Amino acid sequence: MARTRRPLIAGNWKMNGVKADALALARDVAAGVKASAWSDRELLVCPPATLVAAVAEAAKGSGLLVGGQNCHAKASGAHTGDVSAEMLKDAGATHVIVGHSERRADCGETDAIVKAKAEAAWRAGLLPIVCIGETLAEREAGKTLEVLETQLEGSVPAGATAANLVVAYEPVWAIGTGKTPTVAEVAAAHAHIRKVLGGLTGEAAGVRLLYGGSVKGSNAAELLAAGDVDGALVGGASLVAAEFLAIAKAA
Numbered sequence: 001m002a003r004t005r006r007p008l009i010a011g012n013w014k015m016n017g018v019k020a021d022a023l024a025l026a027r028d029v030a031a032g033v034k035a036s037a038w039s040d041r042e043l044l045v046c047p048p049a050t051l052v053a054a055v056a057e058a059a060k061g062s063g064l065l066v067g068g069q070n071c072h073a074k075a076s077g078a079h080t081g082d083v084s085a086e087m088l089k090d091a092g093a094t095h096v097i098v099g100h101s102e103r104r105a106d107c108g109e110t111d112a113i114v115k116a117k118a119e120a121a122w123r124a125g126l127l128p129i130v131c132i133g134e135t136l137a138e139r140e141a142g143k144t145l146e147v148l149e150t151q152l153e154g155s156v157p158a159g160a161t162a163a164n165l166v167v168a169y170e171p172v173w174a175i176g177t178g179k180t181p182t183v184a185e186v187a188a189a190h191a192h193i194r195k196v197l198g199g200l201t202g203e204a205a206g207v208r209l210l211y212g213g214s215v216k217g218s219n220a221a222e223l224l225a226a227g228d229v230d231g232a233l234v235g236g237a238s239l240v241a242a243e244f245l246a247i248a249k250a251a
């Protein structure tokens, strides 16, 4: 059966690389995307904000999409050091990650702030990738589904549709650790996310749900085949072009 949701493989480069590294990586990934001429999946890379414009330029014409890792909720103003969704759009971005657990932990981002950032992405014409995920303590306490539900209810704005929202499920304990949930645990989390989204959006069946946390070439096929998984949000492995392209091939 043909997939109804086009898989999205997104690379979150986090705070890594200066221009020379980023351009080399972007060119290698873009060449792979161009050579594969995939029409059935999308590839996205999210470089640090300072490199979005250069990476977007390097990706031009290849089919590789470029996004930001975060944005401010406001379009402009006295917010020293911040970057707006409009600025990312202007630099060539089409997507923006909001509410990554590292920002929730490092910068105290609450669900309400994440929701405002997702709305900012819409205002600027960007597609937000809203991140949610439980900590190890929450999983061990049997609270995973409850935590995901609370985060979704707080972080997904009213008006979300299959066309304007992507959700990434990233268990905090799986990020950068080499540990992943089992395929059954991923499928259970994603099924619950889709069910909760049903109450929030009315068209949850079409919303793409990405899994993130220690995805690599060798485990991508089984994680991406889990029920309700429509792609991946990849950290460390997205910094190596061949590894990122191998994940994309597995989708």
Ligand SMILES: O=C(CO)COP(=O)(O)O
Pocket: 012, 100, 170, 174, 175, 176, 177, 178, 212, 213, 214, 215, 233, 234, 235, 236, 237
């Ligand atoms: O946080 C992540 C992507 O946003 C996942 O990171 P890793 O793939 O390095 O575990």
